[in-house]
Amino acid sequence: xxxxxxxxxxxxxxxxxxxxxxxxxxxxxxxxxxxxxxxxxxxxxxxxxxxxxxxxxxxxxxxxxxxxxxxxxxxxxxxxxxxxxxxxxxxxxxxxxxxxxxxxxxxxxxxxxxxxxxxxxxxxxxxxxxxxxxxxxxxxxxxxxxxxxxxxxxxxxxxxxxxxxxxxxxxxxxxxxxxxxxxxxxxxxxxxxxxxxxxxxxxxxxxxxxxxxxxxxxxxxxxxxxxxxxxxxxxxxxxxxxxxxxxxxxxxxxxxxxxxxxxxxxxxxxxxxxxxxxxxxxxxxxxxxxxxxxxxxxxxxxxxxxxxxxxxxxxxxxxxxxxxxxxxxxxxxxxxxxxxxxxxxxxxxxxxxxxxxxxxxxxxxxxxxxxxxxxxxxxxxxxxxxxxxxxxxxxxxxxxxxxxxxxxxxxxxxxxxxxxxxxxxxxxxxxxxx
Amino acid sequence: xxxxxxxxxxxxxxxxxxxxxxxxxxxxxxxxxxxxxxxxxxxxxxxxxxxxxxxxxxxxxxxxxxxxxxxxxxxxxxxxxxxxxxxxxxxxxxxxxxxxxxxxxxxxxxxxxxxxxxxxxxxxxxxxxxxxxxxxxxxxxxxxxxxxxxxxxxxxxxxxxxxxxxxxxxxxxxxxxxxxxxxxxxxxxxxxxxxxxxxxxxxxxxxxxxxxxxxxxxxxxxxxxxxxxxxxxxxxxxxxxxxxxxxxxxxxxxxxxxxxxxxxxxxxxxxxxxxxxxxxxxxxxxxxxxxxxxxxxxxxxxxxxxxxxxxxxxxxxxxx
Numbered sequence: 001x002x003x004x005x006x007x008x009x010x011x012x013x014x015x016x017x018x019x020x021x022x023x024x025x026x027x028x029x030x031x032x033x034x035x036x037x038x039x040x041x042x043x044x045x046x047x048x049x050x051x052x053x054x055x056x057x058x059x060x061x062x063x064x065x066x067x068x069x070x071x072x073x074x075x076x077x078x079x080x081x082x083x084x085x086x087x088x089x090x091x092x093x094x095x096x097x098x099x100x101x102x103x104x105x106x107x108x109x110x111x112x113x114x115x116x117x118x119x120x121x122x123x124x125x126x127x128x129x130x131x132x133x134x135x136x137x138x139x140x141x142x143x144x145x146x147x148x149x150x151x152x153x154x155x156x157x158x159x160x161x162x163x164x165x166x167x168x169x170x171x172x173x174x175x176x177x178x179x180x181x182x183x184x185x186x187x188x189x190x191x192x193x194x195x196x197x198x199x200x201x202x203x204x205x206x207x208x209x210x211x212x213x214x215x216x217x218x219x220x221x222x223x224x225x226x227x228x229x230x231x232x233x234x235x236x237x238x239x240x241x242x243x244x245x246x247x248x249x250x251x252x253x254x255x256x257x258x259x260x261x262x263x264x265x266x267x268x269x270x271x272x273x274x275x276x277x278x279x280x281x282x283x284x285x286x287x288x289x290x291x292x293x294x295x296x297x298x299x300x301x302x303x304x305x306x307x308x309x310x311x312x313x314x315x316x317x318x319x320x321x322x323x324x325x326x327x328x329x330x331x332x333x334x335x336x337x338x339x340x341x342x343x344x345x346x347x348x349x350x351x352x353x354x355x356x357x358x359x360x361x362x363x364x365x366x367x368x369x370x371x372x373x374x375x376x377x378x379x380x381x382x383x384x385x386x387x388x389x390x391x392x393x394x395x396x397x398x399x400x401x402x403x404x405x406x407x408x409x410x411x412x413x414x415x416x417x418x419x420x421x422x423x424x425x426x427x428x429x430x431x432x433x434x
Numbered sequence: 435x436x437x438x439x440x441x442x443x444x445x446x447x448x449x450x451x452x453x454x455x456x457x458x459x460x461x462x463x464x465x466x467x468x469x470x471x472x473x474x475x476x477x478x479x480x481x482x483x484x485x486x487x488x489x490x491x492x493x494x495x496x497x498x499x500x501x502x503x504x505x506x507x508x509x510x511x512x513x514x515x516x517x518x519x520x521x522x523x524x525x526x527x528x529x530x531x532x533x534x535x536x537x538x539x540x541x542x543x544x545x546x547x548x549x550x551x552x553x554x555x556x557x558x559x560x561x562x563x564x565x566x567x568x569x570x571x572x573x574x575x576x577x578x579x580x581x582x583x584x585x586x587x588x589x590x591x592x593x594x595x596x597x598x599x600x601x602x603x604x605x606x607x608x609x610x611x612x613x614x615x616x617x618x619x620x621x622x623x624x625x626x627x628x629x630x631x632x633x634x635x636x637x638x639x640x641x642x643x644x645x646x647x648x649x650x651x652x653x654x655x656x657x658x659x660x661x662x663x664x665x666x667x668x669x670x671x672x673x674x675x676x677x678x679x680x681x682x683x684x685x686x687x688x689x690x691x692x693x694x695x696x697x698x699x700x701x702x703x704x705x706x707x708x709x710x711x712x713x714x715x716x717x718x719x720x721x722x723x724x725x726x727x728x729x730x731x732x733x734x735x736x737x738x739x740x741x742x743x744x745x746x747x748x749x750x751x752x753x754x
Binding site: 056057094095099100101104109111112126132133136148150156193194 | 462464467471564567572573574575576578580595671674675713717720722
């Protein structure tokens with residue numbers, strides 16, 4: 001029968017190079033078939049690989065170390081509770097040196113060598129912006145914990161998300177009502193003369209104006225400056241509040257010189273905890289901060305009214321009541337930011353479960369599932385507080401803390417509302433192709 | 435140093451280009467992408483080598499030329515909406531004009547003074563990027579939008595974010611600069627540059643206008659570095675001030691010293707070596723810079739003229 005219909009009649013066939021290659025390919029496919037079956041089975045239970053782009057070296061190293069601790073704690077908690085879709089999480093860490101060039105290479109390495117499911121954890125804005133093109137080109141979901149406005153500005157791409165920490169524009173806007181009502185109406189800003197300072201320079205004046213207050217002077221200080229006394233005469237005498245966001249080692253000198261300049265006539269001081277992350281508030285020279293106020297993302301010091309979720313989070317990460325590492329009081333944490341790693345991982349878990357995520361082929365589904373999220377309730381997964389999420393700009397919005405320095409500790413005196421930090425979206429990532 | 439026949443030298447260089455072409459089909463994805471980046475940065479090192487290796491002018495400011503190309507091309511796309519070919523030309527032109535201006539001023543000095551003056555100009559360039567943050571993006575930098583990174587050549591449209599297109603584009607730039615560099619260093623003009631490096635006074639005495647020759651070398655060097663910067667902007671989609679910082683003035687020096695100053699292929703070898711040492715060691719320890727430092731010390735001890743420079747000195751005297 002076979003001969004009759006010519007199926008096995010080799011005389012009627014022509015063995016072309018293409019036919020031979022097809023045959024070889026089919027044979028090779030059959031040869032590896034058992035392996036393929038094993039792979040398919042393995043994939044369903046294989047760990048979900050998360051590429052952690054860490055600032056282990058460079059200017060962001062202090063943050064990077066605490067981001068790693070928080071991430072490890074969150075992964076341990078998620079894995080202990082069954083993982084994501086029944087799969088354990090495996091974290092692969094690469095150091096980006098807090099450098100945007102290396103950052104892009106690291107994202108490429110996660111995508112093409114480690115073949116991770118997502119990339120996660122970047123803090124410094126210039127590294128996020130430098131790495132974003134690589135994430136977009138590799139179609140790699142990139143969950144950053146940066147607080148920069150760059151994600152919400154919609155100038156990056158559809159694969160970049162910031163669902164675990166609010167952005168600086170929202171933070172500044174949230175501070176304005178309290179400053180105007182409690183600290184004073186005439187504000188002088190002192191900020192470092194680079195992008196972090198520019199965010200405060202640009203976003204605070206309109207926010208204060210909306211509250212009936214005003215910025216009466218803006219003093220930009222070059223990042224290379226090590227002494228600040230010469231800038232203080234530029235502060236108008238009618239200043240009621242000095243709003244300062246100096247960062248880096250020079251902040252100790254800055255506060256000391258500011259205190260010495262004013263003596264007992266120091267105006268109200270309001271700062272951002274970015275200035276003093278990983279720095280002991282009781283360091284010599286910071287005495288002048290007593291009585292002043294700070295923005296905090298998540299409180300460094302344990303508070304009397306801490307929720308059970310907050311207490312559990314602090315215990316899991318390993319920070320004591322003073323916000324330092326348990327057993328090492330000098331190892332002060334970056335509490336205002338690192339909670340974002342914890343919360344982001346729970347957002348990733350939720351989005352992967354919503355998407356029925358199985359592997360890298362489902363990355364587009366993961367992006368859409370993340371964009372579909374709208375709110376995160378306060379609880380063990382979101383111990384910092386409740387949040388809303390705008391899927392069009394890939395940014396979450398949440399509450400902020402205003403803390404007063406009292407007796408060498410920071411005490412939360414006000415919590416803002418989510419609505420205080422909302423603003424009009426500047427674009428829509430969902431219109432971009434996946 | 436014995437003289438190689440032109441055919442032998444060109445055969446070697448064409449062989450290297452062919453090897454890089456073949457590697458495109460053999461390398462795993464990650465190293466494929468990494469080599470594309472290395473080739474672009476090796477062009478930067480070749481530009482630096484033109485001045486440092488062949489003329490003996492020690493600059494610590496070449497990041498400004500790379501930055502001029504990077505920002506010239508990147509901002510032309512982001513702020514002015516230029517096409518990729520125009521932006522590339524714009525970036526290269528920025529570097530050439532800047533190099534001419536810097537050369538006219540800095541070549542009044544020599545030796546350590548030249549190094550300091552170039553470093554100071556580069557610092558001014560870097561601070562200008564921060565000062566004009568509204569346009570440049572300051573220290574955060576800016577993304578060159580992915581849809582804009584398309585090279586239209588007549589009816590053909592090349593997506594520069596595609597890994598293969600990006601690799602081949604980097605290879606074309608690398609090959610072009612490598613062959614031009616080889617031709618220049620083998621030319622009469624190249625010999626004048628070496629003569630200036632070896633004894634400028636004697637070269638003057640022989641009737642050569644050393645200032646003009648050095649100025650041409652500065653402009654050529656700056657233009658090549660700018661080409662690298664412009665290519666980086668369009669191929670990798672990011673322009674940031676860190677690429678104009680002093681670190682990026684030191685890196686090409688390091689790459690060239692490692693590979694071999696005044697060797698045409700040394701910059702590539704040095705760049706590859708540094709990249710791979712950092713990439714591999716950073717996977718094992720956060721103290722990888724310590725390992726890099728030890729590797730550099732060992733190289734200085736056993737290959738004092740750089741990898742290719744020492745090979746040329748000991749075994750292959752004909753290497754250009």
